[in-house]
Amino acid sequence: MHLPGLKLDLKGLPAPIPLSRGMVDAADWSAAALAVAECGGRLVALWGSDRRQGETGNFVISAAYAMQDGMIWLDLPLTGAQSGYPDISGIFSFAGRMQRATADLLGIHAENAADTRPWLNHGAWPVEHFPLRREVNGAACFDGRSLKDYPFVRVEGDGVHEIAVGPVHAGIIEPGHFRFSVVGEKVLRLEERLGYKHKGIEKRFEQLPASEGHRLAGRVSGDSTVAYAWAYCMALESAWNLQIPARASWLRALMLERERVANHLGDLGALGNDAAFSFGLAQFMCLKEDWLRLNKELFGHRFMMDKIIPGGVDVPLDAPLDAPGLARLVAQCELVEREVHQLRSIYDNHAGLQDRFITTGRVVPELAKQLGLTGFAARASGISHDLRVDFPISPYRELGVKAAFHRSGDVAARAKVRFEEILESLRLIRRMASGLPDGEQRVNPDKEMPAGFGAGRIEGWRGEIFVALEIGASDQGEQGNRILRCHCHDPSWQNWPVLEYAVIGNIVPDFPLINKSFNLSYSGPDL
Amino acid sequence: MWKILRQIARNGIRTEPAPQADPDFQSETQRIHQDILDILGQALTIREVDAGSCNGCELEIHAVNNPYYNLEGFGIKFVASPRHADMLLVTGPVSRNMAMALKRTYDAMPAPKLVVAIGDCGRDGGIFGESYACLGGVAKVIPVDLTIPGCPPEPIEILKGILTAVRYGQKKSPR
Numbered sequence: 001m002h003l004p005g006l007k008l009d010l011k012g013l014p015a016p017i018p019l020s021r022g023m024v025d026a027a028d029w030s031a032a033a034l035a036v037a038e039c040g041g042r043l044v045a046l047w048g049s050d051r052r053q054g055e056t057g058n059f060v061i062s063a064a065y066a067m068q069d070g071m072i073w074l075d076l077p078l079t080g081a082q083s084g085y086p087d088i089s090g091i092f093s094f095a096g097r098m099q100r101a102t103a104d105l106l107g108i109h110a111e112n113a114a115d116t117r118p119w120l121n122h123g124a125w126p127v128e129h130f131p132l133r134r135e136v137n138g139a140a141c142f143d144g145r146s147l148k149d150y151p152f153v154r155v156e157g158d159g160v161h162e163i164a165v166g167p168v169h170a171g172i173i174e175p176g177h178f179r180f181s182v183v184g185e186k187v188l189r190l191e192e193r194l195g196y197k198h199k200g201i202e203k204r205f206e207q208l209p210a211s212e213g214h215r216l217a218g219r220v221s222g223d224s225t226v227a228y229a230w231a232y233c234m235a236l237e238s239a240w241n242l243q244i245p246a247r248a249s250w251l252r253a254l255m256l257e258r259e260r261v262a263n264h265l266g267d268l269g270a271l272g273n274d275a276a277f278s279f280g281l282a283q284f285m286c287l288k289e290d291w292l293r294l295n296k297e298l299f300g301h302r303f304m305m306d307k308i309i310p311g312g313v314d315v316p317l318d319a320p321l322d323a324p325g326l327a328r329l330v331a332q333c334e335l336v337e338r339e340v341h342q343l344r345s346i347y348d349n350h351a352g353l354q355d356r357f358i359t360t361g362r363v364v365p366e367l368a369k370q371l372g373l374t375g376f377a378a379r380a381s382g383i384s385h386d387l388r389v390d391f392p393i394s395p396y397r398e399l400g401v402k403a404a405f406h407r408s409g410d411v412a413a414r415a416k417v418r419f420e421e422i423l424e425s426l427r428l429i430r431r432m433a434s435g436l437p438d439g440e441q442r443v444n445p446d447k448e449m450p451a452g453f454g455a456g457r458i459e460g461w462r463g464e465i466f467v468a469l470e471i472g473a474s475d476q477g478e479q480g481n482r483i484l485r486c487h488c489h490d491p492s493w494q495n496w497p498v499l500e501y502a503v504i505g506n507i508v509p510d511f512p513l514i515n516k517s518f519n520l521s522y523s524g525p526d527l
Numbered sequence: 528m529w530k531i532l533r534q535i536a537r538n539g540i541r542t543e544p545a546p547q548a549d550p551d552f553q554s555e556t557q558r559i560h561q562d563i564l565d566i567l568g569q570a571l572t573i574r575e576v577d578a579g580s581c582n583g584c585e586l587e588i589h590a591v592n593n594p595y596y597n598l599e600g601f602g603i604k605f606v607a608s609p610r611h612a613d614m615l616l617v618t619g620p621v622s623r624n625m626a627m628a629l630k631r632t633y634d635a636m637p638a639p640k641l642v643v644a645i646g647d648c649g650r651d652g653g654i655f656g657e658s659y660a661c662l663g664g665v666a667k668v669i670p671v672d673l674t675i676p677g678c679p680p681e682p683i684e685i686l687k688g689i690l691t692a693v694r695y696g697q698k699k700s701p702r
């Protein structure tokens with residue numbers, strides 16, 4: 001792997017998806033971002049770490065780029081008294097919020113960035129307190145502080161007024177604040193303010209042994225617990241250079257596809273409901289409930305939390321996940337497939353529903369590309385990335401995945417992608433259940449595992465989940481079982497800013513529908 | 528239209544028999560409904576607040592609203608405003624960034640303000656604990672009547688908890 005025009009010393013990490021890591025200096029930091037953009041690569045994540053050790057070591061800012069032939073992870077150590085690094089939000093606009101979050105957590109800044117407002121720090125802890133710094137005690141608390149006002153961007157002009165929504169929303173959904181500037185019922189501008197769910201997850205990771213981190217990763221965003229747990233375990237297994245048995249990766253993929261189906265089913269129902277078609281909600285919610293109940297029966301948890309563990313999976317080796325159990329999975333897929341076909345034809349032929357869906361919340365392919373849209377929403381806007389297709393690991397390699405692809409970029413296209421992804425996942429689940437390899441489904445890591453770096457990438461239902469991990473020796477001297485740094489990246493970082501564009505020119509009452517069609521995570525990026 | 532009707536007819540009624548409320552009273556749908564009427568003199572309305580959950584608990588609260596559990600059949604309804612709510616269902620370890628919004632939501636409710644904390648996080652912060660960013664449980668911010676543990680608690684547990692809180696609320700209410 002290389003970047004045109006740059007001499008980088010990259011070292012491959014032992015991961016199932018090609019990934020190289022290397023150091024750059026400040027000049028190459030921006031040059032690399034430009035080179036990536038020019039050759040059609042994407043920024044996946046940006047985060048900071050404190051690698052100071054007494055007199056040595058530095059703060060480090062890191063970026064992970066998705067390239068055609070794999071991923072490049074670049075570290076820029078901030079030497080001397082330097083606390084700044086070159087801003088790359090001019091190249092990848094969505095980097096802005098990640099840079100602001102890094103400033104809040106570590107006190108290192110993107111130099112000359114246009115927007116330096118705090119992102120995660122709402123005033124609940126002092127501005128000079130940087131929770132991810134080494135010297136900061138994880139137990140430090142600041143009681144009784146009041147939150148600060150946030151300087152939203154104001155739109156001026158005749159007849160323009162603001163609608164403030166949140167953080168507590170009308171429905172049963174996650175909290176965040178939306179500031180609409182509107183004329184009549186038409187949206188001129190939306191500004192999001194997130195971070196309400198910031199739970200200090202990254203600091204919390206540093207208090208857990210590496211062998212326990214998958215549990216926390218699985219709770220970064222509960223609707224993607226399988227994807228996060230897998231990405232974390234992939235990262236840890238890459239740091240430990242641990243090979244998992246074939247059966248384990250098949251079972252992981254089986255659970256990942258079940259998670260994808262569950263979420264798409266729920267959201268398709270909710271989309272119907274947001275367009276005043278509650279029939280859809282009732283029907284899809286029944287399908288989803290049946291789906292989750294079978295998860296519970298066969299895997300032991302409705303969302304399969306904590307079922308992916310370092311070295312493999314923690315699901316029954318025989319009953320209930322024996323031949324008759326697997327046959328039930330197949331039978332359920334057949335039933336759900338019939339129902340989904342039926343419901344799809346009802347959705348497609350419902351004039352009122354289609355009237356709300358078509359051309360609503362449109363993100364055309366050029367805009368999607370420019371803003372870095374990712375995940376299934378990108379596949380509805382003419383961008384065909386899907387890790388299961390681009391870098392198929394087992395069992396996707398053996399089974400082949402056909403990615404959904406549409407170009408119109410509206411609510412209707414996102415609904416179509418979801419329908420198609422359900423059907424493809426049902427096919428995959430059937431194949432996985434009938435071709436599941438025999439043998440071990442878990443390897444036990446040695447007592448002494450190597451310290452070092454690891455990374456994991458998984459195509460969750462919403463998009464790419466990425467985990468970067470740095471492992472060291474624990475205080476008890478146990479090699480390789482201490483998390484020095486764990487950064488979990490949610491694709492919602494990329495897609496939230498796109499939502500701000502998607503609603504422009506739409507009417508306020510269509511916002512819930514547009515929002516639901518993306519269904520972005522709050523908890524995931526708030527961390 | 529006939530396709531929709533056929534689909535509805537084909538799927539039939541999925542609602543299951545009601546669970547029994549804890550700890551030890553036996554009740555049927557009718558009886559629970561009566562309880563709610565006796566205690567509140569009206570249907571039970573619930574406002575949900577996510578105070579920093581991972582969204583897992585929300586998924587199960589959504590599930591409680593699906594036809595299997597038939598919540599509205601008991602006269603229980605989720606509402607958009609705390610001013611219309613008899614009960615507050617709160618999830619999450621209470622992130623410090625949400626503490627004020629949670630408190631204000633609680634303040635906006637009319638008495639008798641039943642509060643149910645959902646999940647291990649709502650109980651004591653769960654895996655996220657207490658830190659610079661989390662308060663570590665709903666009771667740190669507002670008085671809690673009942674906690675439903677689990678990660679996340681299953682819909683049937685949430686439903687049982689809601690019914691139990693209504694019962695428990697009867698004891699604390701002035702009537």
Ligand code: SF4
Nearest residue numbers: 580581583646648678
């Ligand atoms: S209790 Fe579990 S499912 Fe609920 S918010 Fe906490 S971590 Fe998520």
